[in-house]
Each structure stands twice: as C-alpha cells, then as structure tokens.
Amino acid sequence: MVRASAPVKWALRLLAVGYVFLLVAWPVALVVRHTFEDGITTLRETVTDESVQGALLLTGEVALWAVVINLVFGVGMSLLLVRFEFPGKRLLSALVDLPMSVSPVVVGLALLLVYNGRTGWFGPTLESNGLQVIFDSPGMIMATCFVALPLVIREVVPVLHEIGDDQEQAARSLGADALQTFRRITLPSIKWAVVYGVVLSLARSLGEFGAVKIVSGNFTGQTQTATLVVEQKYQNFEQSSAYATSFLLAFVSVLCIVVVSLLRPKESH
DSSP states (O other): OOOOOHHHHHHHHHHHHHHHIIIIIHHHHHHHHHHTTTTTHHHHHHHHOHHHHHHHHHHHHHHHHHHHHHHHHHHHHHHHHHHOOOTTHHHHHHHHTHHHHSOHHHHHHHHHHHHOTTTSSSHHHHHHTTOOOTTSHHHHHHHHHHHHHHHHHHHHHHHHHHHOSHHHHHHHHTTOOHHHHIIIIIHHHHHHHHHHHHHHHHHHHHTOOHHHHHHHOOOTTTTOOHHHHHHHHHHTTOHHHHHHHHHHHHHHHHHHHHHHHHHSOGGGO
C-alpha cells in the first residue's frame, strides 16, 4: 500500500472537492438561485402554466412506464447473467452497457429509422394496425427504457454475485419452486439493490432529452416532456421559467436518491 504524505492527501481532497463543486454543485446552485430570485413567484407561475403541467405529467407517465419495464427486465437479465451459463453471455453483458456509451441522439435516430410510420422497418405495419410508435408515447417510452437500461442491472448483478446461490439451492432441495425461491430467498436479499437501481433509473428517465426529442416530435401539449419545455422556454427567452422547470426535475431526482439513502440500512452499503 502506498502511503501519501499529509500535504498530498489534502491536495487530492481539494482537487476532488473542487472538481465536484465546479462540475455539479456550482451549476445546480446557479439554477436554484435563478429560480428563487423573486421568491416563489416564478416557481408558482411555472407550476400553474398549463404547458408545463402537461409536460410534467407526460414526463412522469413516460418515466413510470420506463422504470416498470426496466425493473422487470433488469432483474430478469441480472438473474440470467449471474445464475446461468449460455452461449453469448459475454456479448449480452457487453450490450447491457451499450446505452452508457452510445449517444441518446443516436438511439432516437435508430428508433426513428426502425419504427417510422412511412419508411421504417416495422412502422407502416404497426400503424396500419392502429399502433403509432414514433411521435407518440410508445416511442418515447422505448427511448427512455434504452438509456436507463443498465442502471437496475448494474446495481443487482454485484449483489447476486455477493450472496451466491447456496440458499436458493437449499430452498429448491426442500421442494420450493422457482417463484417461491425468488420471492422468499432471492428478492429479500437484493431488495435494496433493486430499490436503488429503480431510483437511479427514475432519475435518469426524468432527465432524458436527446433520444426523446428525436422520437417525440416535440409537439407542444402532446409529446413535449419537461426537458423539452426547458429547451423551448430558454430559447424563447423565458429563462426564469426554464430555470424553475429544471429545478423541479432536479429536486424530484435528488429527493428520491436522498430518501433511499436515508432509509437504506447501513449494513447493506
């Protein structure tokens, strides 16, 4: 183990704190300051704005569906990656991390090419059967699911590795079926990893911009999410409203993370 001198330790600490301050704390603090420059007037006017209300509701709906889908498939894929051996396992594990390395704009464009109602591979067939994907909620949910996909999996997989499968094998040897084993043995062991993954997925879903902008069409009052409202307000020189909407999104995300961190048992960290 390399032992650093006291001045080096302090320098490293100051460097880390300064990095986080300049990259995160300062910009967020500026958003908060501009939001409350005139008290709560701007925030109240923003919350009562019908376009903002509709965008917030749509954002919540899209984020909720994306979180539920990623929860189900995230836990399932985690179990698949940890508990089973199969051809292509390493490839699947690599693909799980793809959303972290691919630009969301590229994701939106790919969905547009596949599900566009005029020229997409599946779009014309789906629309002829009454299902519109692009420029509607399904496409927005798919885009959000993609960008938030790794968050549940990368929280659950390390915990599954840590707990092993001894208790699960014992339960099966005593006659428990797969569902009973998962409900009584596996799920209680990974519940906090699942909860934290869900919260991170929710925070990521609420703040998605690039992919959603491509597939939504950004139609005011129809497919415009809160992040798109922020862009529109800022470009229309309504900066105060843009700051207030940004603050609401950041506040919800940070609040979820703080609450889970406070409730999470210390021994599970």
